[in-house]
Amino acid sequence: TKEQFITQFKKRLSEKYAMGVEDASPTELYNTLGSLMHSAYSSDRHHTWRQYLLNxxxxxxxxxxxxxxxxLMASNLLNMDWLETVEEGLAELGIDLADLTEVEQxxxxxxxxxxxxxxxxxxxxxxxxxxxxxxxxxxxxxxxxxxxxxxxxxxxxxxxxxxxxxxxxxxxxxxxxxxxxxxxxxxxxxxxxxxxxxxxxxxxxxxxxxxxxxxxxxxxxxxxxxxxxxxxxxxxxxxxxxxxxxxxxxxxxxxxxxxxxxxxxxxxxxxxxxxxxxxxxxxxxxxxxxxxxxxxxxxxxxxxxxxxxxxxxxxxxxxxxxxxxxxxxxxxxxxxxxxxxxxxxxxxxxxxxxxxxxxxxxxxxxxxxxxxxxxxxxxxxxxxxxxxxxxxxxxxxxxxxxxxxxxxxxxxxxxxxxxxxxxxxxxxxxxxxxxxxxxxxxxxxxxxGIAERRWLQLANRPLSSVLDKTIGTSWRDNPEDLQQLLNYQDDQKVLNALAAAKRQNKENLAALIKKTQDITVSPDAIFDVQIKRLHAYKRQLLNLMHIIKCYQDIKNNPDSEFYPRVFIFGAKAAPSYAYAKTIIKCINETANLVNNDPDVKDRLKIVFLENYNVSLAEVIIPAADVSEQISLASKEASGTSNMKLMLNGAVTIATLDGANIEIRDAVGEENINIFGITEQEVYDYYESNTYSAVSYFEKDPVIRRVLEAFIDGTIPNIQSEGREVFDSLIRYNDEFFVLRDFESYVKAQEKITECYKDKRKWQKISLINIANAGVFSADETVKxxxxxxxxxxxxxxxxxxxx
Ligand code: GPW
Structure with a gap:
């Protein structure tokens, strides 16, 4: 109980640090809680072990x-069934659990x-x-x-x-x-x-x-x-x-x-x-x-x-x-x-x-x-x-x-x-x-599969509580019960509640972006997210090219209508992977240009969050509207951020690659945005050796204009990097068919914008994604x-x- 917890907590703090709650630092409080938890689950650990041995x-x-x-702290608390008790107990002591988990590395x-x-x-x-x-x-x-x-x-x-x-x-x-x-x-x-x-x-x-x-x-x-x-x-x-x-x-x-x-x-x-x-x-x-x-x-x-x-x-x-x-x-x-x-x-x-x-x-x-x-x-x-x-x-x-x-x-x-x-x-x-x-x-x-406990119950508490109120709590034990949400796809009250949860998560991410990156983004904009290692085959470059196209459209026609979007990236490049680092530099410099251009009037923002890791993912994913899964078909074995984003109500834009195909099968064609060539077409190109990147450059003025931005000074400070990217596409014939898929990607993006404007339609699609994400529970996979x-x-x- 809460009272027992408070007593034990104070006792442990005093034994460990000879301190009271008032004098202890967040680290000392964290260590105290951790050690208390550790003692508590150690007997279960021992018991589990004995069962295995004796059986x-x-x-x-x-x-x-x-x-x-x-x-591990929040997730261990959840699994031990201590989370609420500890949160309440700590609150009574004037401590916010979030301040303790903050100090964990x-x-x-x-x-x-x-x-x-x-x-x-x-x-x-x-x-x-x-x-x-x-x-x-x-x-x-x-x-x-x-x-x-x-x-x-x-x-x-x-x-x-x-x-x-x-x-x-x-x-x-x-x-x-x-x-x-x-x-x-x-x-x-x-x-x-x-x-x-x-x-x-x-x-x-x-x-x-x-x-x-x-x-x-x-x-x-x-x-x-x-x-x-x-x-x-x-x-x-x-x-x-x-x-x-x-x-x-x-x-x-x-x-x-x-x-x-x-x-x-x-x-x-x-x-x-x-x-x-x-x-x-x-x-x-x-x-x-x-x-x-x-x-x-x-x-x-x-x-x-x-x-x-x-x-x-x-x-x-x-x-x-x-x-x-x-x-x-x-x-x-x-x-x-x-x-x-x-x-x-x-x-x-x-x-x-x-x-x-x-x-x-x-x-x-x-x-x-x-x-x-x-x-x-x-x-x-x-x-x-x-x-x-x-x-x-x-x-x-x-x-x-x-x-x-x-x-x-x-x-x-x-x-x-x-x-x-x-x-x-x-x-x-x-x-x-x-x-x-x-x-x-x-x-x-x-x-x-993914551990729905971490990626929904812990990471997205606003959504979790809407789910509890709408379909009860059984989804927490059995993620396939999320299906019950489908009964509410036309219930405006539920759709509004889901939208409000998303809004809260977007505000939360916006605050983090402000704090860590000093960029102001509006939660009214579409939050478009690509989070994964930086790799040529994952095609962050395709995303960047589309952003540059949007920027050029705005520049050429500053008063035209453009629905606001925030493009969010999180990605590390292997230190020895020069090309991946080049892409990072290009995204960052494009961000500099776009975010500070007064003509843009905040309709476009690019945020490349530093040091993408599990904890950051837990803040980004619940706030995403759009999930970018745009690897060249056949290259991404599965992907798992695609599942996490879907579970949190993001709408996917994807190639027919890895588990994207199974996501499409789960939500239906109408509730996902598929674009690009198929794995069969990729293999056909390999076989026939007929792919010609330069032909797209020559015949598609949009592609030409976007690629020129890499080498003509439009994007400042990327002289060598812009050239390297340009060459990878034109001189070395675009290994991952970025130019081949560009046009259909742009079309899919335009469809997303149109769909987002129809709030009700968007909310329904989002709901359908959440409801069908249960099949990707890692519990089922490990079984x-x-x-x-x-x-x-x-x-x-x-x-x-x-x-
Ligand atoms: F090359 N994956 C990864 F296959 O994260 F070994 N690191 C790796 O070194 C390799 C694969 C390896 C990823 C896949 O790229 C991704 O598609 C998949 O979802 C994930 O492994 C888990 O299966």
Missing amino acids: KQKQAYYFSIEFLPGK DMALGNGGLGRLASCFMDSIASCGLPGNGNGIRYEYGLFKQKFIDGHQVELPDDWLSTGNVWEVRKDSKAVDVCFYGQVHLEEDANGKLKPVYKNQQVLRAVPYDTGMIGYKNNIVNNMRLWSVEIPNSEESKYRSLEERRTIEDLTAVLYPDDSNAKGQMTRLAQEYFFVSAGIQSIVRYYHTLKEPIHRIHEYVAIHINDTHPALCIPEFMRIMLDEEGMSWEEAWAVTLKVMSYTNHTIMAEAMEKWPIDMLKQLLPRIYQIIEEIDRRFVEETELKVHDRSIIDRTRIINHNQVHMAHLAIIGSHSINGVAKLHSELLKTVVLHDFYSLYPARFNNKTN RYADDIWQIEPVTEYSSKKG
């Missing part, structure tokens, strides 16, 4: 090199969609009462903080641990050793079995930090285990110089900021093996406490490989089964296949991870031996199956001096899934077609993983059925 329940382990939870151990998906899954797995855990890296520095200086992106370190972390628990007793480098050869042991003998290995200590993943009002607390590197005591004497120690400690120091771009770097490869080896060792160690025979491990353990970064799970698991558990190759391979499953998140060739043989051999000699043997057996076995030998060349793991990680992941897993229907189809028919012909039964689709791939079941109270 000997099969558990899934989600291996991901990225997790992107953002802030975003946990940004991920780059974008892939990492955020992993965190939505953690929330959903626990909320569905499923036995599933995360396994990853505890980076000391998270994703860089983005600043704009003179319109350029500048990266600053994200020292997120500097203020402490109330949620994690260091588990010294669960530390394991992870070995690198050295030489290895095989020797026969007393039983005639081959055993590896190592020389000159580097032994590192992997120390786990556990964070409770709290289920929604179900008393289930799962675990996200993140590993940190240390120098083992036994090795202390070896690494005496500061420099040597630094190199080792650097292993878990930073998150690689490349999004969908493989990076050939020894440290990255070492990171991949480090968390894989530590995670698998700790799983096998736990398995032994169950006292079940090792060849049945697949009945108790499922390991999921989130994209290829953890693909070394396969040879590492083999290594342990062979070298430590004494299995034969055939036995070890049989269990490995049953344990492992893999999700592919991209079809972009440049994002396919490959490592030079020499590097793998040097860093992980035993693992390399095992990969070689997996490859050899794959070739041997496939030769018997196929007529056309070229298929082997295209599918084997080791080829052209490189180790192909996706091939390893596919060959060693019983399940391979894509992340949206179209994406999974393209995997089967194009990208992984050869593998599909070899292993058709392994391929399946699992369309991504499908649990049933089809992992074969795990929800927790039940301990029964002695398994003896």
Whole structure:
């Protein structure tokens, strides 16, 4: 109760800081609340763990090199069912909960969609009462903080641990050793079995930090285990110089900021093996406490490989089964296949991870031996199956001096899934077609989902309360119940209430924009939002070109009618991705020009919010009117901001790409704005080689005028950047068909404006979007993983059925 909370809170504050509420800083109050929560859910964590152990329940382990939870306090309070009590209790003490959550640092151990998906899954797995855990890296520095200086992106370190972390628990007793480098050869042991003998290995200590993943009002607390590197005591004497120690400690120091771009770097490869080896060792160690025979491990353990970064799970698991558990190759391979499953998140060739043989051999000699043997057996076995030998060349793991990680992941897993229907189809028919012909039964689709708790209940409280009043509260447990809202699509009172909630969120975002960017925007304008990593294929440039067209229209005809719009961007560029940074500079300079041009009379505003992250997304998304999902068809595997924006009542403008197609199917053609060429047309262009960007420049005066603005000084301060963009389109033939889709994009945008003017129509479409967003609940997605791939079941109270 509120009274109990107040008593406990004051007591904890006094114990921790010898202070009263009046003297404590927001940080001290935050830490006090965090520690109180931590003590409270720790017994549930323990209980959950005991249930799994006593039931000997099969558990899934989600291996991901990225997790992107953002802030945890509000979400933990919600899931613990403490939110209202704590808010009221704190209010009584004169404290605003928002001031406390303000001091929490975003946990940004991920780059974008892939990492955020992993965190939505953690929330959903626990909320569905499923036995599933995360396994990853505890980076000391998270994703860089983005600043704009003179319109350029500048990266600053994200020292997120500097203020402490109330949620994690260091588990010294669960530390394991992870070995690198050295030489290895095989020797026969007393039983005639081959055993590896190592020389000159580097032994590192992997120390786990556990964070409770709290289920929604179900008393289930799962675990996200993140590993940190240390120098083992036994090795202390070896690494005496500061420099040597630094190199080792650097292993878990930073998150690689490349999004969908493989990076050939020894440290990255070492990171991949480090968390894989530590995670698998700790799983096998736990398995032994169950006292079940090792060849049945697949009945108790499922390991999921989130994209290829953890693909070394396969040879590492083999290594342990062979070298430590004494299995034969055939036995070890049989269990490995049953344990492992893999999700592919991209079809972009440049994002396919490959490592030079020499590097793998040097860093992980035993693992390399095992990969070689997996490859050899794959070739041997496939030769018997196929007529056309070229298929082997295209599918084997080791080829052209490189180790192909996706091939390893596919060959060693019983399940391979894509992340949206179209994406999974393209995997089967194009990208992984050869593998599909070899292993058709392994391929399946699992369309991504989002944790509706964070993206609606927490982020959008005005909308949540309208929903409660209109359709009751069952949607909070079962997002599919949002469908009931459809009964109110012609109810003007409900539509007005939804509009009022949107208005409130827009005012909130406008205030943030004023505060952080010093730009004044009117909530009467259309808030048009594109938030995602900066990538050529996501085509922020298409958006910018449309904005420039709008600006030129206004300039040419200053008194014509133009419905006010605020174009909002949030995006980080990988520090090494020069072209992406160029686009950022161009958007920022266009913003400077447009926002300060008196002719515009505030009808057009461009806001590029600095340092886009989970917390910022929680403010932007509820305020969006228009959701920009404009990647070139076939390139965006799924997208997940598309789902979050829809859930919050934004109307989508989209290409037929990724999950956009499923959004269209859910809301109907009339309630989404589709434009652009289809994936089939894209492939036809590739095949026929007939795309000519320059022809659009020559025959379309609008395109010509827009592109000239990049190079004729219309947009100041982008001399080299404007030229680079111009060249990418005209000289290098526009890799992502921006000019091809421009005209239909502009038309779709005009339709949006017309529709927005008809308030009632717009509100209805918005309602239909909210009502149909339930199908994208990550709860449903993880249930499908649990049933089809992992074969795990929800927790039940301990029964002695398994003896
Ligand atoms: F290249 N995604 C991402 F496939 O955020 F590995 N980072 C990545 O490195 C990759 C994919 C990788 C994204 C996809 O681009 C996006 O379409 C998808 O919604 C998301 O992963 C989650 O599946």
